[in-house]
Amino acid sequence: xxxxxxxxxxxxxxxxxxxxxxxxxxxxxxxxxxxxxxxxxxxxxxxxxxxxxxxxxxxxxxxxxxxxxxxxxxxxxxxxxxxxxxxxxxxxxxxxxxxxxxxxxxxxxxxxxxxxxxxxxxxxxxxxxxxxxxxxxxxxxxxxxxxxxxxxxxxxxxxxxxxxxxxxxxxxxxxxxxxxxxxxxxxxxxxxxxxxxxxxxxxxxxxxxxxxxxxxxxxxxxxxxxxxxxxxxxxxxxxxxxxxxxxxxxxxxxxxxxxxxxxxxxxxxxxxxxxxxxxxxxxxxxxxxxxxxxxxxxxxxxxxxxxxxxxxxxxxxxxxxxxxxxxxxxxxxxxxxxxxxxxxxxxxxxxxxxxxxxxxxxxxxxxxxxxxxxxxxxxxxxxxxxxxxxxxxxxxxxxxxxxxxxxxxxxxxxxxxxxxxxxxxxxxxxxxxxxxxxxxxxxxxxxxxxxxxxxxxxxxxxxxxxxxxxxxxxxxxxxxxxxxxxxxxxxxxxxxxxxxx
Amino acid sequence: xxxxxxxxxxxxxxxxxxxxxxxxxxxxxxxxxxxxxxxxxxxxxxxxxxxxxxxxxxxxxxxxxxxxxxxxxxxxxxxxxxxxxxxxxxxxxxxxxxxxxxxxxxxxxxxxxxxxxxxxxxxxxxxxxxxxxxxxxxxxxxxxxxxxxxxxxxxxxxxxxxxxxxxxxxxxxxxxxxxxxxxxxxxxxxxxxxxxxxxxxxxxxxxxxxxxxxxxxxxxxxxxxxxxxxxxxxxxxxxxxxxxxxxxxxxxxxxxxxxxxxxxxxxxxxxxxxxxxxxxxxxxxxxxxxxxxxxxxxxxxxxxxxxxxxxxxxxx
Numbered sequence: 003x004x005x006x007x008x009x010x011x012x013x014x015x016x017x018x019x020x021x022x023x024x025x026x027x028x029x030x031x032x033x034x035x036x037x038x039x040x041x042x043x044x045x046x047x048x049x050x051x052x053x054x055x056x057x058x059x060x061x062x063x064x065x066x067x068x069x070x071x072x073x074x075x076x077x078x079x080x081x082x083x084x085x086x087x088x089x090x091x092x093x094x095x096x097x098x099x100x101x102x103x104x105x106x107x108x109x110x111x112x113x114x115x116x117x118x119x120x121x122x123x124x125x126x127x128x129x130x131x132x133x134x135x136x137x138x139x140x141x142x143x144x145x146x147x148x149x150x151x152x153x154x155x156x157x158x159x160x161x162x163x164x165x166x167x168x169x170x171x172x173x174x175x176x177x178x179x180x181x182x183x184x185x186x187x188x189x190x191x192x193x194x195x196x197x198x199x200x201x202x203x204x205x206x207x208x209x210x211x212x213x214x215x216x217x218x219x220x221x222x223x224x225x226x227x228x229x230x231x232x233x234x235x236x237x238x239x240x241x242x243x244x245x246x247x248x249x250x251x252x253x254x255x256x257x258x259x260x261x262x263x264x265x266x267x268x269x270x271x272x273x274x275x276x277x278x279x280x281x282x283x284x285x286x287x288x289x290x291x292x293x294x295x296x297x298x299x300x301x302x303x304x305x306x307x308x309x310x311x312x313x314x315x316x317x318x319x320x321x322x323x324x325x326x327x328x329x330x331x332x333x334x335x336x337x338x339x340x341x342x343x344x345x346x347x348x349x350x351x352x353x354x355x356x357x358x359x360x361x362x363x364x365x366x367x368x369x370x371x372x373x374x375x376x377x378x379x380x381x382x383x384x385x386x387x388x389x390x391x392x393x394x395x396x397x398x399x400x401x402x403x404x405x406x407x408x409x410x411x412x413x414x415x416x417x418x419x420x421x422x423x424x425x426x427x428x429x430x431x432x433x434x435x436x437x438x439x440x441x442x443x444x445x446x447x448x449x450x451x452x453x454x455x456x457x458x459x460x461x462x463x464x465x466x467x468x469x470x471x472x473x474x475x476x477x478x479x480x481x482x483x484x485x486x487x488x489x490x491x492x493x494x495x496x497x498x499x500x501x502x503x
Numbered sequence: 504x505x506x507x508x509x510x511x512x513x514x515x516x517x518x519x520x521x522x523x524x525x526x527x528x529x530x531x532x533x534x535x536x537x538x539x540x541x542x543x544x545x546x547x548x549x550x551x552x553x554x555x556x557x558x559x560x561x562x563x564x565x566x567x568x569x570x571x572x573x574x575x576x577x578x579x580x581x582x583x584x585x586x587x588x589x590x591x592x593x594x595x596x597x598x599x600x601x602x603x604x605x606x607x608x609x610x611x612x613x614x615x616x617x618x619x620x621x622x623x624x625x626x627x628x629x630x631x632x633x634x635x636x637x638x639x640x641x642x643x644x645x646x647x648x649x650x651x652x653x654x655x656x657x658x659x660x661x662x663x664x665x666x667x668x669x670x671x672x673x674x675x676x677x678x679x680x681x682x683x684x685x686x687x688x689x690x691x692x693x694x695x696x697x698x699x700x701x702x703x704x705x706x707x708x709x710x711x712x713x714x715x716x717x718x719x720x721x722x723x724x725x726x727x728x729x730x731x732x733x734x735x736x737x738x739x740x741x742x743x744x745x746x747x748x749x750x751x752x753x754x755x756x757x758x759x760x761x762x763x764x765x766x767x768x769x770x771x772x773x774x775x776x777x778x779x780x781x782x783x784x785x786x787x788x789x790x791x792x793x794x795x796x797x798x799x800x801x802x803x804x805x806x807x808x809x810x811x812x813x814x815x816x817x818x819x
Contacts, residue, residue, distance in 0.1 A: 202672070241669070245663075390540070395534040395539065
């Protein structure tokens with residue numbers, strides 16, 4: 003009897019505890035009445051990919067650039083969402099007509115988050131160390147810089163050859179300014195000059211920033227921004243519907259109706275430099291034959307990817323619309339099954355079986371469309387879904403693959419097509435020459451034109467295929483303003499992100 | 504009993520040693536490494552080699568193992584290659600989510616499976632018993648992920664009672680919020696694990712019903728149910744204790760899945776992320792800790808079982 007009572011009692015206790023816990027949670031939310039910015043707001047932003055560590059010097063990955071550059075760390079110059087280059091830690095700069103001397107005026111009165119002052123010597127040290135430390139990310143992007151020197155507030159970079167990409171590179175990792183001799187543990191902490199201070203990193207959960215009240219420029223609107231890492235789109239939708247996040251980035255546009263259903267969110271789309279890149283291993287085997295690669299491109303219905311994702315646009319070459327050198331190349335490889343069959347026939351290829359190596363975090367739809375499209379022209383595609391580290395090892399390092407799919411998010415990364423050692427295995431001296439000329443050009447329009455020429459050749463050679471140019475799909479809470487929507491996978495500057503009271 | 508305990512303890516240590524070797528070696532079979540991940544897709548082989556050397560990945564395997572196991576013996580599970588933080592500290596932090604989650608899930612599983620399992624055995628000839636049994640069968644077959652999604656839709660999205668995902672950033676300094684965050688994940692694991700336990704309890708009880716001692720007690724004037732409860736249940740309890748050992752392993756596996764689904768910063772989610780990043784010292788530390796935990800639970804269950812069961816006690 004005693005046992006039965008104890009059992010019943012414990013069951014009751016557990017049940018009531020659950021109920022209590024549940025009731026305590028009923029939240030009340032009211033829609034914003036006045037459109038007045040709440041300076042004390044804490045805004046939760048859903049992101050997809052969490053960085054492995056925070057070491058901005060060394061660790062690769064758009065997940066770091068996305069939140070740390072501009073918000074925490076800054077360079078002499080910065081880029082806007084429209085991809086324009088604007089002053090940042092340098093109040094202005096001049097470039098000599100021969101393109102060999104860059105003079106930057108470093109702002110005064112700038113302090114790092116730990117209170118130390120930014121000096122021109124910090125700039126010299128940061129750029130020099132970056133250039134001379136190959137383990138640091140983008141070190142090679144400063145290869146043309148011969149000397150870096152400071153005099154007063156002026157920092158002068160002299161180049162060994164003109165470099166039309168230098169200013170752009172300085173808006174990224176290569177140009178970030180750190181404090182000389184800083185003792186901060188870069189892997190888990192940060193010390194920059196940006197409008198936000200790193201508050202906390204809870205691994206496997208979130209990274210939070212607080213407003214830098216000592217910021218040299220216009221202060222951030224929100225008191226706190228919390229980046230919540232929620233990889234799954236359905237979970238992100240649920241979190242949004244339950245009011246746990248204010249902004250959802252990397253959203254699935256197919257879920258638009260659901261997230262907009264109760265009027266608390268609106269879906270916004272912006273262009274991006276995300277390139278859904280299908281690489282062909284053309285070093286040897288059937289894919290070394292250009293006709294086979296062309297046939298594959300003709301066999302693929304590129305519109306199907308846009309339809310399946312309900313976002314983005316088609317892309318038929320290596321350069322997306324946001325980058326210089328873009329050109330509509332849709333006529334190079336239209337969807338044409340007959341042409342594909344004819345090319346395969348001409349190449350004498352029959353019963354071709356290829357393997358697609360694809361990291362497992364991408365939607366399975368991508369592989370499904372490819373399998374079915376290629377099947378239509380008699381190519382059997384086997385899908386090898388692997389984790390990203392395996393992809394890096396097999397495809398990137400060992401170049402042991404037939405076809406590979408990866409979303410290349412980086413802006414202005416045409417250089418990889420001009421690098422025969424890159425995993426694309428594409429080697430065309432003409433493309434290499436055009437790219438080098440474009441880098442050496444001192445006129446922006448000329449540089450872009452040379453890139454466009456090179457890109458056209460890459461596309462005509464069917465060096466790869468571009469399944470789609472992704473869009474930044476962002477669901478923004480209706481009480482939120484100032485959320486950037488262009489290329490947010492690459493950069494997410496949240497200084498203007500604000501919440502209405 | 505002492506001799507038995509010592510033998511079991513020796514086996515436990517042996518098991519841990521074998522596990523450590525297996526864990527260490529199988530992880531080395533995984534393609535790719537953390538240096539390549541750090542260097543990314545715009546790196547040269549020289550760059551990667553530099554990082555590899557910096558991290559000590561170029562050391563021979565044997566000396567890596569000896570370093571690791573030497574550390575483990577001193578109570579140091581290792582250091583993350585990515586963040587430089589101590590694996591022991593990370594485990595302690597993430598355990599604040601996973602252990603309460605496991606306890607809550609186990610409690611839920613027991614609370615509903617024990618009484619209902621016994622009840623369904625006692626009512627086996629009536630429709631309610633059959634319904635319970637069929638219900639449990641169905642629940643046990645439900646994929647954990649699906650159960651979790653349904654619970655989220657109902658309790659978080661429709662009713663808004665409980666959070667859909669995540670764990671409060673303040674952690675256990677706000678206990679109410681922390682518990683609320685764990686209710687749905689624990690229910691998800693608890694229901695599925697509980698349904699399996701229910702079937703086990705039911706069959707153990709059914710077995711007890713047929714035993715001579717229950718029949719004898721009934722013949723001496725007790726009702727059938729009373730005889731079962733007084734004399735049969737202690738034996739059912741014994742079997743349940745044994746199964747609980749296995750159940751703990753099931754709950755750990757469940758936690759790995761559920762922490763992904765609910766974006767909970769626990770040991771399971773950390774483990775999956777670390778495997779993906781090839782942070783091997785961290786993964787092996789985590790796996791050894793989990794394996795050790797399961798082995799120790801098994802060890803304790805054995806001892807408890809032995810001390811509870813007079814038949815086994817006398818056998819020693």
